[in-house]
Amino acid sequence: MTIQAVIFDLDGVITDTAHLHFLAWKELGDSLGVEVNLELNELLKGISRQESLEIILKETGIFDNFTDVERQELAERKNRAYVASLESLGPQDLLPGIGDCLKDLKKRGIKIGLASSSQNAGLIIKKLGLEPYFEAMVDPRSLSKGKPDPEIYLKAAAALGLNPAKCAGVEDARAGIEAIRAAGMTAIALGQSLEQVPADYHLSSTRDLAKVNWDDIVSKE
Ligand code: BG6
Ligand code: MG
Numbered sequence: 001m002t003i004q005a006v007i008f009d010l011d012g013v014i015t016d017t018a019h020l021h022f023l024a025w026k027e028l029g030d031s032l033g034v035e036v037n038l039e040l041n042e043l044l045k046g047i048s049r050q051e052s053l054e055i056i057l058k059e060t061g062i063f064d065n066f067t068d069v070e071r072q073e074l075a076e077r078k079n080r081a082y083v084a085s086l087e088s089l090g091p092q093d094l095l096p097g098i099g100d101c102l103k104d105l106k107k108r109g110i111k112i113g114l115a116s117s118s119q120n121a122g123l124i125i126k127k128l129g130l131e132p133y134f135e136a137m138v139d140p141r142s143l144s145k146g147k148p149d150p151e152i153y154l155k156a157a158a159a160l161g162l163n164p165a166k167c168a169g170v171e172d173a174r175a176g177i178e179a180i181r182a183a184g185m186t187a188i189a190l191g192q193s194l195e196q197v198p199a200d201y202h203l204s205s206t207r208d209l210a211k212v213n214w215d216d217i218v219s220k221e
Contacts, residue, residue, distance in 0.1 A: 045173035
C-alpha cells in the first residue's frame with residue numbers, strides 16, 4: 001500500500017523560519033549575557049517555545065536566576081522579536097521544491113496535514129499563501145506533550161480521518177522524526193544533520209521532495 005497523506009513539519013521544512021527562531025533566541029541570549037550558538041540551537045528544533053527557553057537557561061547555567069513569571073516574560077520577548085522578523089515573509093520564502101511537492105500531492109489526491117509545534121504556524125501558513133493545501137493543522141496549544149511524543153502526529157492523522165499507518169511525516173529535526181516513528185507513520189527525514197537518525201527515507205534537502213514519486217512511498221499498513 002502507498003501512503004494516503006503526508007503530514008509536514010513547518011519550521012525548516014516548508015520555509016526557513018528555523019533560522020529566524022535561532023536569530024530571535026540568539027538576540028535574547030545576548031541580552032542576558034549568554035551565548036546561543038548553532039550547536040545549542042540544534043537541541044531546540046521542534047521543541048515548544050517554553051521548553052526551548054528552559055533548555056537555553058539550563059544549558060547556559062542561568063535557569064535559577066529567574067522566577068516562573070520572569071521566564072514567561074522572556075519567552076514572550078523572544079516571540080515578539082520572532083514575530084517581528086516574519087514581517088516580510090511571503091510566498092517567495094517557500095523552501096525549494098515545496099511548492100511543486102504540495103501541488104503534486106494535491107493532484108494525486110494525497111491528503112496534506114501540518115504538525116508544527118509553533119503557535120505561529122497558522123499565521124505563517126497564511127503569509128506563505130498555503131492555506132488551500134492543508135486539510136488539517138494541529139493547534140500545538142491543544143497538546144499535552146510536545147515532540148518527540150507522537151501526540152501531534154496522531155492528532156493530525158485523526159483530523160484527516162486516517163489510520164496513522166497510512167500517513168507519512170516529513171521533518172528536519174530529530175525530535176520530529178522520533179514523533180513520526182512513535183506514531184507508526186512512514187518517516188521522511190530532511191537534511192544532513194539527520195543522516196544518522198533512523199527513518200524510512202533520508203532526503204538531502206527539500207529540493208528532493210519535488211522529485212519523490214509518491215507511488216513509491218510505502219505505508220506501514
Ligand atoms: C517549532 C520550532 O516548529 O516551533 C521550534 O522548530 C520553536 O524552534 C517551536 O521553538 C515553537 O514555536 P513558536 O512560534 O510557538 O514560538
Ligand atoms: Mg522543523
